[in-house]
Every structure is written in C-alpha cells, then in structure tokens.
Amino acid sequence: MEFLKRVCSEHSDGRLCDFCESHPWVGPESERIPQPIPDPKNPPHYKSVFCTPVRNDDGSRRDPDDWQPRAQLKRLFNSSEITLNDTDAIKEYATKFAVDEKYVRSYLEHLTTLRLKESIRSTQSQTDKSKRDLKRYNEYDWLDMSLKGIATTNCQRT
Ligand SMILES: [Zn+2]
Numbered sequence: 001m002e003f004l005k006r007v008c009s010e011h012s013d014g015r016l017c018d019f020c021e022s023h024p025w026v027g028p029e030s031e032r033i034p035q036p037i038p039d040p041k042n043p044p045h046y047k048s049v050f051c052t053p054v055r056n057d058d059g060s061r062r063d064p065d066d067w068q069p070r071a072q073l074k075r076l077f078n079s080s081e082i083t084l085n086d087t088d089a090i091k092e093y094a095t096k097f098a099v100d101e102k103y104v105r106s107y108l109e110h111l112t113t114l115r116l117k118e119s120i121r122s123t124q125s126q127t128d129k130s131k132r133d134l135k136r137y138n139e140y141d142w143l144d145m146s147l148k149g150i151a152t153t154n155c156q157r158t
Contacts, residue, residue: 004032037067038098069097070107077111084108
C-alpha cells in the first residue's frame with residue numbers, strides 16, 4: 001500500500017489527519033508515483049516516469065488502472081467493443097497499450113471461455129429448476145429421500 005503525506009485531505013473534505021497535521025513535509029512536497037502510460041512515439045515502450053502525469057489535465061487524480069492492459073481489455077470486452085474475431089481492434093489495442101498481440105488474444109480467449117462457462121452454468125441451473133418444478137408428488141422416491149435425510153430440504157423448495 002502506498003502512503004503519501006497529506007493525501008488524507010483528498011478523502012475527508014480537505015481536512016488532514018492528526019499525523020499529517022503534526023508532521024509537515026521537511027523537504028519539498030512529493031507526489032505519488034504515476035501509473036505507467038505507453039509512449040505512442042516510441043512503441044512498445046512506456047513513457048519515462050518523469051514525463052508521466054500523476055493527475056489529469058483538470059488536476060483530478062487519474063483513474064485507477066486507466067492504462068492497465070488487462071483491466072481495460074476486460075472493460076472493452078464486457079461492453080462488446082472488442083472480440084476475438086475483430087483482428088483490427090486487437091491490433092489497435094496491442095499498439096495502443098504496448099502489449100504483444102498474442103497476449104491480447106490469449107486474454108480474450110480466457111474471457112470468452114469464462115463467459116461461455118457462465119452461460120452453461122446458468123442454462124444448467126435453469127434446466128434443473130424447471131425439472132424440479134415439473135416433478136410430481138409420486139415421482140419422488142420418498143423412502144430413499146427420508147433415509148438419506150434430504151426429504152425435508154426438497155419439500156421446502158417450491
Ligand atoms: Zn494524513
């Protein structure tokens with residue numbers, strides 16, 4: 001975790017905590033270490049830490065993960081702005097975020113698999129539920145269920 005003196009004022013209406021109040025900066029005030037940003041003029045490198053801004057143009061703090069390749073790819077994937085079949089979008093993304101195309105692809109494959117698994121699970125649970133709903137009283141093996149001790153649980157399901 002990163003701690004920076006006087007940043008507590010950003011979270012509590014401009015007030016400083018007791019520690020920052022009683023321990024001011026001795027030397028020049030320091031800023032946080034900025035999250036890296038790819039350098040479009042020198043792909044696939046990142047900008048020097050000295051040229052990377054800590055804040056947005058309006059002085060507000062940059063969003064967390066604003067240039068984090070996985071986080072941003074996941075966001076685009078979830079909003080359907082990029083898919084595995086979209087070669088142009090993948091190329092563009094790889095250049096913009098300074099990552100190898102194959103890693104963009106493999107992460108997209110991973111996200112696609114997760115989505116597929118999720119849809120299989122929800123379809124399966126839907127099927128299970130409708131099967132359960134359609135089951136009639138005499139289709140249950142009541143003796144077996146009471147011996148296994150699951151009869152009460154099943155009865156409570158409606
Ligand atoms: Zn503080």
